[in-house]
Amino acid sequence: MPASQPMARPYAAAGVSMRDLLASCAAADVISTPPREPEPETPVKPTEGHREAA
Template sequence: MSATESTPKPKPYAVPGVSMRDLLAAGAAARAVSTPPRVPDVPVRRPEAA
């Protein structure tokens, strides 16, 4: 057996006691507070019909 075959593969990291729903909600909240507000669009002026 080679050295690469005997080394265990790392398991995915999981936080015990925290649901995926809570993790997704925390990410969405962080994104919402870290995104600056959008500048309102400038209205387009169109030539008025004569």
């Protein structure tokens, strides 16, 4: 290989900063994660009688 040509790194993405790469991975994770199931509503129990404060 001639000395005038730089060595190509197969793992390097040309023109993409690490910040952009991490942001795209975070966005892909958010988009690909299904929404959470809604939590079941708990029935409200009526209080029995009136309780006095101490």
